[in-house]
Amino acid sequence: PAVFDLLEARNNKKIKIFGDDNIFKFEKVVKGNTKTAFDKCAAIVENEYKTPCQEHAYLETQGVIAEPLPGNVMRVSGSMQCPFYVREAVAITLGIPLSNAHIIQTTTGGAFGGKEDMPSIPACQAALLAYYSKRPVKLIYQRDEDISVTSKRHASYVKSKYGADKDGKLIAVEVEYVIDGGAYSTLSPVVLFRGVIHAVGPYKCENVDVEGYAVATNNVPAGAFRGFGSPQVLFAAERQMDELAKKLGISPFEIRKINLVRKGDATITGQILPWSVGAMETLEKAMERGRKLNNQYPIINNQCQNRGKSCVCPNGTKTKDLITGVGVSTIYYGVGLGVGGEHLARTGAVMEINNDGSVSFAVGTTEMGQGMKTVLSQIVAEELGIDYSMVYILPTDTTRVPDSGPTVASRATTMSGRAAQNAAGILKSRLISVAAELLSAEEKDILIKDNFVFYKDEKTEITFQQLIxxxxxxxxxxxxxxxxxxxxxxxxxxxxQGDAYNVYAYATNIAEVEVNKKTGEVKIIRIIAAHDVGKAVNPQMVEGQIQGGTLQGIGYALTENIIRENGVIKNPNFSTYIIPTTLDTPEIIPVIVEDPYPDGPFGAKGFGEQPLMGIAPAVANAVCNALDISINELPVTPEMVWGKINLKLETRKATGVCRLKLETRAVTTHGVQLVQSTKNVDCIQQNYYQ
Incomplete structure (x- = not known):
């Protein structure tokens, strides 16, 4: 018999897919004593959350060309994130030395984690055919094939219990986190580890008990996807923070301020954070931007829905069916592979200054549209004091570049950038030594800048070319x-317990939504996205990452859901798997926060994944804020919202509490004071973010 439900797979020991218990991996975090700590809590919230599979939806499907070459060499060219992974897979499959597996990463049309380990499959398929046929083989998946057989974001189940004192300080947290790994473990064990570490979000708590399970089912295997196990559990964590704030009667912004980690604080694993902890600053900067915007475009009082009367919405329209809400999320992400991937936590770069003063360098990091070539070139140019246009990165080819580890886990800028900076630094040291001799100066007085070499007061100079x-x-x-x-x-x-990652990146998202209570449709008006990136090497590209990741997060929040029936994917194309387009894009306001990381190039740290991660909880919190409902599942579809609205109204009518008397009072939201008058109305009440 087959099993397709993750909880059934874990709990039903009679159906065995993997081992004796269908569990690929179990992870836990234990800190303090939650059992006794909950007794001291003034408020406790306990809920269950579910998130779906998400398709990567890269524009270019999986595809490779395999060519047998003389000397028992197999050359494979294709769309991939990690060519050295593919090299090992092809070498093992064909029984040839690694040096005979020649892998070239071609221009790659999107990846998002979907081309981390998966390209090894079409690469080996094509390589086998080429090996035995002695002919080149081109293999490209059609869209329906790609969606049907490639890995997805793990579907998840989270059971979460949060307790706080009367002031909102977290006292105890228990989390049970289960992810559906599908038929093969692939990357599920490491995805689970990251999810467990991030289970409580960027908050302090002395009593924590987290249990994580990666389970086997007969579904299509799940794997790497932007966020890597964190978005699922952070959705639950951020919803819990809002539910706890609601129960305590305090602002969702305030409860985050109370509990966010600061420099010198410890995470749930007991890791002390000595540097680059910009969580609070992202929250404050996002709130500050929100206040400025809402003074210009105020959200008029519509937390009470007067039936038959118009509401004024941020876009100026008037309708009795629309109601607005504001939601927030603050999240964090461990940059790099962490303690579970230390064997891969190394990066090399090879560099040469040519006779004309230009620089060529090779690094195994791949370009997938994220701008890595630009960023690495800027780092090298800055270190050497030359113009960016003089730097050239060699194409990613396993016979020409060093193994820099996988281009995953938001590690490329931090790791490859630092390796490139180190290589450039070695050359810079030699150049300064020669320049000092040439200018009869001490090395400490030499400055290379803007293609010139200066001595001390910048009055004496030679060109960079003269120095070369x-x-x-x-x-x-x-x-x-x-x-x-x-x-x-x-x-x-x-x-x-211990140090899970060397550094963390932080982000706060504020979402403003407009909900049609008649249809359940959710329209996102605006998202403010504040991200701590250490140091923005290229601010324009940072903003581009924020915008792209935000739109991908909107899809996860509102529309994207792989539909499976007996393990078969029923919507394997873009006519039935709905992703957001430019027409669905709200106003996205990037806010860059810089809290430098000492071990990163010029203080930079990776953040490529986190723009997606906090969007779904911020949007869900905004919808809950608008309608005074609880959303515990993604995506937030019109059907779900409509059902919750009508269930709430029916419940109120049945209990006789539909009509409420509102007292005259002032409410402040984003710095704008709103006034309610005393009257009896049919009401959907809102807690405002102050």
Whole structure:
């Protein structure tokens, strides 16, 4: 018999898919004593949450070309994130040395995690055919094939219990986190680990008990997807924070301020955060931007729905069916592979300054549209003091570039950027030594900037090209290799205590929505997205990442859902799997927060995944804020919202509490004072964010 439900797979021991218990991996974090701590709580909220599978929806499907070459060499070119993963898979499959597996990453039309491990499958399929046929083989998946057989974001179930004191301080948290790994484990164990570490969000809590299960089912295997196990559990965590605030009668913004980690605080794993902790600043900057915007476009009082009367919405329309809401989420993300992937936490870069002063360098990090080539080139140019246009990155080819580890986990800027900076730094040191001799100066007084070499007061100078010519005369090597690995992490796997990641990135999202109570439709008016990136190497590209990730998060929040029937995907195309387009894009306001990370290039840290991660909870919280309902499942479809509205009205009518008397009072939202008059109305009440 087959099993397709993740809880049934875990709980029903009679159906065995994997081992004796269908559990690919179990992880836990234990801190303090939750059992006794809950007794001290003034408020406790306990809920269950569900999130669906999400398709990567990259524009270019999986595809490769395999070519057998003389000398028992197999060359595979294709769309991929991690060519060195593919090299190993092809070598093992064909029984050839790694040096004979020649892998080239071609221009890649999107990945989002879907081309981390999956390209090894079409690569090996094509390589086998090419190996035995002695002919080149081109293999490209059609869209329906790609959606039907490739990995997805894990569907999840979260059972969460939060307790706080009367002031809103978290006292105890218990979380049970279950993800559907599908028929094969693939990356589920490491996805689970990240989810467990992030289960409580960026908040302090001394009593925590988190249990995580990656279970086997007969569904299509799940794998890497932007956020890597965090978006699911953070959706639950951020909904819980709002529910706790509601129960205590305090603002959702305030409860986050009370509990957010700051520099020197400890995470739920007991890890002390010594640097680059911008969580609070993202919240404050997002709130500040929200206040400014809403002074310009005020949200007029519509927390009470007067039947038959018009409401004024942010876009100026008047309708009795629309009601607005505001939601917030603050999340964090461990940058890099963390303690579970330390064997891969290293990066190399090889560099050479050419005779004309231009720079060529090779790094195994891949470009997938995220702008990595631009960022790495900027880092090298900045370190050497030359113009960006003089830097050239070699194409990603396993015979020409060093293995820089996988381009995953928001690690590329931090890791490859630092390796490239180190390689450039070695060359810079040699250049300064030659320049000091040439200018009869001390090395500490030499400055290379804007393609010139200056001495001390910048009055004496030579060109960068003159310096390169001098190095050639002196036969100075202008080739170098840079290497970087982060500090070793110490972690207790039995208790889940210790250092999980070297650094974390933080973000706050504020969503303003408009809900049609007649149809249940949710329209996002505006999203303010504040992100702590350490240091923005290229601010324009940071904003682009925020905008793209936000739109992907909107899809996860409102429309995207893989529909499965007996393990078969029933919507394997873009006519039935609905992703947002530019027509669905709200106003997106990026806010860059910089809290430098000492071990990153010029203070930068990765953040590529987190723009998606906080959108769904912010949107769900905004809808709950508008309608005074609870949303515990994604996506937030019109059918779901309409059903909750009508269930709420029927419940109120049945209990005789539909009509409420509202007292005259002032309410402040985003710095705008609103006034309610005393009258009896049919009411959907809202808690405002202050």
């Amino acid at each position: 010519d001098e190095c050639a005369k002196k036969r100075i090597s202008l080739s170098s290799a840079g290497w970087h690995h982060p500090p070793h992490l110490i972690f207790d796997w039995e208790t889940g």
